[in-house]
Amino acid sequence: MIYMKKSIVFLLSLILTTIVYSQDAYFSNFYRSYSLSNPSGIVLQDDINLTVLHRSQWTSIVQPFSTSQFEGYYGVKKANTNEKLFSIGFSFINERLGNNGYLNRNNLSLTGAYNIKLSNTQHLSAGLKLGYFNGSTDINALTSGSQFQNGFFQSSNPLGENISNPIVNGLEISPSVTWYQHDAENHYKHFIGITAFNINNPRLSSQFQGYNLPPRFAISTGSRVYIKDITLLPRAMASIQGNQTQIIAGSDVVYSISENSKTSIGLGGYYRLGDAAILSLKYLSKFIDVGIAYDFSTSPISDPLNTNGNSFELFADYKIKQKDKIRQFELLIEVFDDETKESIKANATFKNLDTKEKGVLFKDKERHYATLNEKQEFEIEINKPEYENKKIIITGLINQEINEKVYLSKLIKLFDFELDIYDKETNEPLEADITLLDQNTGEKKLLEHTSEFRTQFEVGEKYTLSLDAEEYDNSIVEIRYNKYGTLSKTAYLSKTKPKIESSKLVLIVKDESTLELLPSTIMAINTSDPINHSSSLIALNELPPKSFDLEVGQQYEILFSKEGYFNKTIKIDNMVKNDILKEVLLTPIEVGKSIIIEDLLFKTGKNELDKRSYRLLDQMVDFMSHNSTIRVEIAGHTDSDGSESFNQKLSEGRAQSAVNYLISKGISEARLVAKGYGETIPLEENDTNEHKAKNRRVELKIIGK
Structure with missing residues (x-):
């Protein structure tokens, strides 16, 4: 109790x-x-x-x-x-x-x-x-x-x-x-x-x-x-x-x-x-x-x-378990060229600005349907090589269909160009007509009359300017720049010399295969001055004139170029007044054909290019640019002096040096192959100095078009 x-x-x-x-x-x-x-x-x-x-x-x-x-x-x-x-x-x-x-x-x-x-x-x-x-x-x-x-x-x-x-x-x-x-x-x-x-x-x-x-x-x-x-x-x-x-x-x-x-x-x-x-x-x-x-x-x-x-x-x-809530809408993207308004194939990536998710939306398509989540913001970037990228922001509602037409503009990369023109004797500014020459069509366009020329050009493209002033010799300025920035040049015009004794140069240009007359671009380069080479235009993608004056006592290189053909250069020592007739056969570009690159010089026993070779390689850059689809092999050859292993390495190194120069000037590495053959493919017996000089060479061979 x-x-x-x-x-x-x-x-x-x-x-x-x-x-x-x-x-x-x-x-x-x-x-x-x-x-x-x-x-x-x-x-x-x-x-x-x-x-x-x-x-x-x-x-x-x-x-x-x-x-x-x-x-x-x-x-x-x-x-x-x-x-x-x-x-x-x-x-x-x-x-x-x-x-x-x-x-x-x-x-x-x-x-x-x-x-x-x-x-x-x-x-x-x-x-x-x-x-x-x-x-x-x-x-x-x-x-x-x-x-x-x-x-x-x-x-x-x-x-x-x-x-x-x-x-x-x-x-x-x-x-x-x-x-x-x-x-x-x-x-x-x-x-x-x-x-x-x-x-x-x-x-x-x-x-x-x-x-x-x-x-x-x-x-x-x-x-x-x-x-x-x-x-x-x-x-x-x-x-x-x-x-x-x-x-x-x-x-x-x-x-x-x-x-x-x-x-x-x-x-x-x-x-x-x-x-x-x-x-x-x-x-x-x-x-x-x-x-x-x-x-x-x-x-x-x-x-x-x-x-x-x-x-x-x-x-x-x-x-x-709760089911995920998914609400979506349809998006149609169509891609066009802004200039032609024609459909073009392009690529697109997306970024979900809400979830930060990224990915590829489509590849190599003209039009594409995509299903995206409702009320989420998407950043879609459309891209195509050689075109400017374009971004669009998309937000859609459920069951809505959005049709987005995207117009891409071709990518133009520009650099600043500055040209100052002077009288060669007085070093005073000289006003001249500045004309843009189109080597493909022969068209001429007067840009400005000034002594200080300022403009913009497209990166990687070649431009030819003709400078003309009364009582002065014509001068040609060639331009190519492979990067952004500013390119500055100075041109000196010489007064026309009265009663200069000259020879008449008559040129005939033909297709090597058909022997038909062939319009081409022809430049006369005065090589008498080893440092300053003056150039004159003889023909611009057309048949040569009846004759062209060459000053007596001067040395010249005449450069012939034509799209679809190998460049060709002839040398003229115009020491005495005399009419000169030259018939030039241009070789069509075909896979398997090759030419010798004349006067491509290297330092003795070394791979290093002689500075005198830069002008020839610049001509090769123009050749590769005008024929933008070809692939070439740069082949190095030597004579029999020295050991086989030394000659093999020397030929490979020289071919690679030439290729490296072309790449530095904007030619795609994918279009170039460097190969050395040493002393294995001589053109002549290595029994005289003259024959050995012929065997020491660099060849350009077409391996793809």
Whole structure:
């Protein structure tokens, strides 16, 4: 009877303390109950979750104290990116003492959490929990010593205690914030959440004046660490409510059984400071998680009644996978030449400005249909060799079809050109007519009459300017520049010499194969001055004139060029006045044909080009530019002086030097092959110096058109 009286006193104390100094419910599996640990943390879960938890404790005290919770939450995502916008959740909690309900308290709450993106992997969740709680007691459901008569229990007898049934209810407001970082699979890597539960300090009941539900401040945190098939999930929570402090920490160790089905088993160990050691076992899968936990009490709370304070928990978490939201629209891209308005094939890449995703949209197409995600901004870049790139920004709506016509302009790279013209004798500025000559069509265009000419030309193209001033000799300026920047030149015009004795040069130009007359471009280069070579135009893609004057006492090179033919040069020593007749046969370009590059000089026994060879190689640059599709082999040959290995290396090095020069002038490396033959293919026997000189040569051979 004394024991029964002690129990009643204890239970009455417990009931009154629980109601008047009300504390929030708790679970050892605290991370499964977001409404009690971290309301804003509901955004950490991808799926729709429905969770049931049940906790039973103080099992030896007549009937155990139990806590049950049903919780669910749902995430709202953006279409296409599937980034979490916000989550909403609900929770119902019932706390009960005894089967007859000596103490019964319910809590119903709604939670919302808004997800703020800080970076690609970091987020901040701001949440708010609104709840209503209602608690009551049934004193008549208790048993007291007054109900025992003569050793028998009489339930109809009164308790003999003058205690009214307390009732508590109220509204709670609990703001919460969580920072978290996720991994590539969208699982959290680290998180920390802070919540102020019952921040409004709600009044409990009119029966207990001055008693309010005290605020509870909680910090929860956790991490995820992968070690092969094992995942470590350390977690901790600390909370303070009134004069009560609770700290719990530990970790789950999860072993993956099947990657495909996402099936795992987990073993957990936690410690609630000064209260209990907790062991738990869990089965985790794609659709449901279940587990059991057992608390081994380390608290002296059971001492007054000599009772067992151990507790156990069960939980089940049912997960419903959310489908990705995809909304799309159709985009048709058509590509045209801006000048001709004709369709052209091009390439396109895309960049999603929202997700930063990049990729190839299409290759070598005139038109292309693409399906893109709605309301996302795409930067599409269309490109084609020798055309300027063009970017377009596209944003579409669902079921919308966008037709984008893209016009590409041919790429023109320009450089600045400066030409200053002077009198050669006085060094004074000299105004002259500056005429642009088109060697392909023969067209002439007067650009300006000035002594200071400034303009822009296209990079890599060859231009020919004719300078004409009254009483001055004509002068030709040839221009080619293979890079951006400024090219500056100076031209000196000489006054026309009166009564200069000259020879008449008569030229006949024919096709070597057909022997038909052939229009061509003909330049006369005065080579008498080894440094300054003056040039004069004889014909521009046309038949030569009846005659051309060559000054007596001068040396000349006459250069013949024609698209589709090898260049040819003849030398004339015009020492005495005499009419000169020259018939020149130009060789058509055909695969397999070759010519000797005359007067291509190298330093004796070395690969290094003699500077006198640059002019000849520049003529080769013009030849390759006018015949832009041919591929050539530059072949080096030597005489038999020296060892075979030395001659082989020398011939290879000289051929490569010539190729390197052409590449430096803008000729594509893919069009050039350098090859050395050493002394293996002589033109003559190596028995005289004259024959050896013939065998030392560089040839140009056509290997592709």
